[in-house]
Amino acid sequence: MNREDQKRAPIYEALEKFRKQRVVPFDVPGHKRGRGNPELVELLGEKCVGIDVNSMKPLDNLCHPVSVIRDAEELAADAFHAEHAFLMVGGTTSAVQSMILSVCKRGDKIILPRNVHKSAINALVLCGAIPVYVNPEVNPKLGISLGMEVPCVEQAIKENPDAVAVLVNNPTYYGICSDIRSIVKLAHAHGMKVLADEAHGTHLYFGKNLPVSGMEAGADLAAISMHKSGGSLTQSSILLVNKGVNADYVRQIINLTQTTSASYLLLSSLDISRRNLALRGEESFAKVSEMAEYARNEINNIGGYYAYGKDLINGTSIYDYDVTKLSIYTLGIGLAGIEVYDLLRDEYDIQIEFGDICNILAYISIGDRTQDIERLVGALADIARLYKKDKAGLLSGEYIAPKVIRSPQEAFYAEKKSLQIRETSGCISGEFVMCYPPGIPILAPGEMITDEIIEYIIYAKEKGCSMQGTEDPAVEHLMVLV
Template sequence: MTSVQETVKGRPCITQQDAPLLEALTAYARSGAVPYDVPGHKMGAQDTPFRQAIGEQALKLDVNSMPELDLLSHPKSVIRDAQQLAAEAFGADHAFFLVNGTTTGIHAMILAACKPGETLIVPRNAHKSVMDGIILSGAVPVFMQPEVDRHFGISHGVSVESVAAALAGNPEAAALLITYPTYFGSMTDLAAICRLAHAAGVAVLVDAAHGAHLRFVDGLMDPIEAGADLVTASMHKTGGSLTQSSLLLQQGARIPAERVQKVTGMLQSTSASYLLMSSLDAARRELALHGSGQFHRLQPIAEAAVNAIEAGGRYEVLGCADTEGRFGQSHDWTKLVIRVNGLGLTGFEVYSLLKRRYGIQMELAEGYVVMAVLTAADTEASISRLVAALQEIEREDRTEYVLRSDWTVAETAPALAMSPRDAFYAQHETVHIKEAVGRISADTLMIYPPGIPLVIPGERITHDVMQQYSYYEQATGAVLSGAKTAGSVTVVKGGTEQ
């Protein structure tokens, strides 16, 4: 990989201590330029309620593309330098700033790796954006089943054995997509998977939406180090940048950087937000300079919190002993996955109690668990507040039984009856979910978060899907779908029961 210092000719060398885009942007905001370009708020010239809410400086930084600030679709100066610093910080050959989140990165990875009709091997518990990328690209999915953890009521990553079988059964595959880490922090042996895939001539794409921090945490392997060809990481989730800002990382020659640049240019706005891009530049600098130390400080605090949460006997926190011992996968300790059904309560009920009574916003709830995401911004004081709230709930709200349910996690996925792309473009009709059993879905049904679909376009809706839908509707009142009527689903017209 060529260093930034070698590529910037005739200008001072830059290092990880610099933030070239952020510095150029703040210099422009101070310059006193009189804007006759867009955006129309003219650097916050009017005193509006919105300016009062977010501050004048934020609007001064919300400007348009111009020579001194570079252009994301064709970076030649400060954006190019900022992206190259990001590549160096994450050990990649190239980095691309994303201003529409990891969703855009996943779409770009699939479009760059797969032509229409080519095979993409993918976990069935992948995010909705993966399913949408399959529709956009025309790739043909081959689904692998994840490891199901009935004790915690969640799914983990796919096993190395499942990947090996999928590769052997689909020698024509163009690419393999892996979620690493999963939403709940489990991490399969990605290095072994990359070796298997590359030996078969298959590119490896990684949805690392929840793993932007991995490179800076002792003992955790990041996907570039493991050998992935393309990786998309949500810097806004665990790296400290603004919501909707992510990185797409590239290494090696299997999928050329030029192709990735072209595809991201097709998918992204030509008016990319400088607030988002500069936050990526700033967050990269913070991680590169201080990330390892910050996570080293955080780890013993997290370990003490786990011990305190489990001390009362009714909670259980997911850890490496669980994932390695039963599923052969490691675990990211920054994901506090807390099994709460030992209280006789659902995760949804504990989530609500934490928010309503204690003002604590958890990342998500599932049937048996709630999850907290720890980042470098957390402190002993903030974590202690969560621990104290959980302990009080354990004392005051527990019941005398352990909650059990058959619908917290699906053992198998519905069969794919037609390609997601064909189902998306087929003629549709809307029916009640109870009348949809046996029909081919034209819709994505999911809970967000985590955004993993219960059913996707092209899959045949089963009795189990209907039961899971009913379970989540009763528990949360919010199953997301394209149908406008609650309790309904869009199906392929003429798709008959089997």
């Protein structure tokens, strides 16, 4: 395909044609182009509810595409330099789970870093695969886990030659990249597939001077969050497949869990966003990189904060860095990241992506403007001036290496009892505990609960992190194996 082909948006074009036909609907959805729900029309507009339609012959079907959706997927594959692309309407959670379920079955081993998104471990609960964790090095100051080091992956492969796949975060939420090219070569040499979780890496396929993308590095499958840095609607993503993978089988796996009533609002947003990135992505992400670097310099000039970037690169645990990520260490002004997050929202009307124990992340994308960056920098300077305090007593670190006792599936479905959190030391967790965002589990089913983990959970709660994953909404009790 060429650039002219990328100017097409088959799903969007089919919807526009359909809209002009004024077809009388005796199908679902029941709001009938909004007539049955005027409040919805008021909120979203007539044009939006008018194209919230069901699959039909002229609009194709996501479960078994043969026309406009198939064309849109072929254009997406071409734009991302993949062999095949699947449009996903269940978010990147669905894409991550589909790629794991495509290569793993019950009892199979998969090598992965422990700082994975909960969707990856949820996939292990679903299929019964066994995790082999490559525990990443932690930056002791920033309290963040780094990338997988190639010698550590090599050791895991040698110790587990029967493993079927290696999963790599490319990049992490904080912008840190492993040497994915070398990991791919190593895994392929031992007959293992490589899966790239690129929830935070859509732009790597279009920007210049950014870390290598999963497909370019030779990964077999990659999950892409188009709605994060790609500009599509929330919950819309893409699953990319490289040469040598049976795409028809992957489609069957996707159809095990994906809705049979795919939203055409999400599908058309993927179609339009892919076209936008294919035609204008390079210049758009050049501006994003420029804005993020400008913000990084301005924030580092305030004093107390540390907006980190390429200066972290060490060629091993931080093989490369995604400069579009504006990750900022806040303990230097005596405030936990989540406290700065709350202040920015409550006092300055600025909503950032997340705050953890040590850091905040401001997500810079194609929709940002320089004046927004200025406002963020000004607010951070103000917070440093007004709220700075001694950092004594503040915890650092968001990663505690786990001890896996039972497989996630075994533990999730085992008989369990509820204990007050301080009584659980030495028990095996039967559920997840995590701060969301970023959604990296502090505890996963099957892992040993320690005093250190208990203190961390209580501290994160006290600081105001949004805790999730437990049956108890207040996270005062944990379900443990009997």
